[in-house]
Amino acid sequence: MMATRDSREMLGREDRHKDRPRVVIVGGGFGGLRLAQVLEDEPVQVTLVDRRNFHTFQPLLYQVATAMLDPAAIARSLRAILRRQANVEVRLGTVTGVDWAAKLVLLADGTPIAFDTLVLATGAVTSDYGIEGVAEHAFPLKSPEEALRLRHHVLERFERTLADPARIESGELTFSVVGGGPTGVELAGALVELIDNVVRKDFPGLDVDRAHVVLIEATDHLIDPFHPRSRENARHTLESRGVEVRLGTTVEAVTADAVHLAGGAVVPTRTLIWTAGVRANPLADRLGLDQTQGGRIVVEPDLSVPGHPDVFVIGDLAASRDLDGNLHPQMAPLAQQGADHVAAQLRRRRQGLATDRFDYRNKGVMATIGRNAAVAELPNGLRFRGRLAWVMWLALHLQRLVGYRSRFEVLTSWAWNYLTTDRTARLMVGAADEPSTRR
Ligand SMILES: Cc1cc2nc3c(=O)[nH]c(=O)nc-3n(C[C@H](O)[C@H](O)[C@H](O)COP(=O)(O)OP(=O)(O)OC[C@H]3O[C@@H](n4cnc5c(N)ncnc54)[C@H](O)[C@@H]3O)c2cc1C
Secondary structure, three states, rough: OOOOHHHHHHHHHHHEEEOOOEEEEEEEOHHHHHHHHHOOOOEEEEEEOOOEEEOOOHHHHHHOOOOOOOOOHEEEEHHHHHHOOOOEEEEEEEEEEEEEOOOOEEEEEEEEEOOEEEEEOOEEEEEEOOEHHHHOOOOOOOOOHHHHHHHHHHHHHHHHHHHOOOHHHOOOEEEEEEEEOHHHHHHHHHHHHHHHHHHHHHHOOHHHHOEEEEEEEEOHHHHHHHOHHHHHHHHHHHHHEEEEEOOOOOOEEEOEEEEEEEEEEEEOOOEEOOOOEEEEEEEHOOOOOOHHHHHEEEOOOOOOOOEEEEEEOOHEEEEEEOOOOOOOOHHHHHHHHHHHHHHHHEEEEEHOOOOOOOOOOOOOOEEEEEEEEEEEEOOOEEEEEEHHHHHHHHHHHHHOOOOHHHHHHHHHHHHHHHHHHHHHHHHHHOOOOOOOOOO
8 A cells, every 4th residue: 555645644743753752651540641742742662561552540439339420521541632643652561560671661561662761750659558358359440440340239229129129238339439639529429329229210219218328537527638618518518418527437348248347347238449558550660660658769859760860750649749758649630740840850951050959839629519519629728629619610610521523422421311310331341350259
């Protein structure tokens, strides 16, 4: 087949890029993808390696788990996002190590990828803090697959109880969420709405009033980074919508049909969702680099790795700190600002300038509690709650989604769900590797 003029031009451009310094980015999440995009006009050849062929917008995973959105609305192919960018090559592969002396990234199948500059952005994974039974029996929420598996599991609980109502006594309709951070609050709020607005209509033969959502939090408040008034508002709103909030409650062990709490209380439950914490991606443990609590890689103030000036770490994986020495919060804006910073440092180095300190700018925090209810706080101290905060939350998340198609899909689903009080995504799919004890 004859090459078109466009493809010949593209090939020519790619060949030219091959002589440029090679920047390898590991991880196409918030940090890695942003970095690949902001390097578009820089004189570098970028290789973006990810074990997945797509980017996930994690803040909306809980909506996939509670039947509001389909996963395709919040995950997009990395190749599709980057295909117009001539200096980027996308590689599918799991990075398992780095040969520092030879400056090679090593993939699980043994393939080496050479770099001049390496940027590690593999994010974080769910942490069970070594609590018995969590790894086997709890549902984590870090990927579209996990969200689908949870959705399947939740919907299946109602199907099974309809077939055998006696199952309610053993916790079949008790949905426990562990972790009172923004994700736990969002999930608990979305679950009660799913039960009240959808399950009640879908299962007229079921005593839905006996379904129960419990939110378990070890400290004495919800949504830690927020002002006490916002925390109290979140708790009050959840309770008024039917969530049982158990503060100051520690989980000691989890089994297939119960959660055991400190002090001896036992809550029968067939569904335990674990949003209580994360730790750095285990790749960090294999690199021989210094790590802090939670496995994050120690970095210099400019985000480079001590002793490896050509290696940077960004996002959830990096133990970056503020001027008081406190670790930065593991949030999407941190990863994106880290990406912008690294791009600027590569430019400074080309100009023969010293690198700058990374200066994270807190742009505020938001959490939605459910329909017409959210809390939002700006860095200048302004606080919002209720419907106004909820509209702000919707607008910000729509704007942050990658690409017009995702925004359109999410907006359409939200509008439909809002106007009909229905949920568009109720297919029971994604249970292939559900823990067998829960079947
Ligand atoms: C349920 C949930 C809700 C959240 N809600 C919010 C929110 O509302 N607001 C907010 O600011 N933050 C939120 N966060 C946190 C936010 O998603 C993270 O801080 C952000 O994703 C970190 O970006 P990152 O680039 O460091 O890592 P990630 O975005 O996690 O990306 C890591 C990438 O690395 C890839 N990868 C991992 N290991 C390897 C490997 N060995 N080889 C190759 N590729 C690899 C992964 O496939 C992934 O694409 C939420 C997180 C979760 C889980």
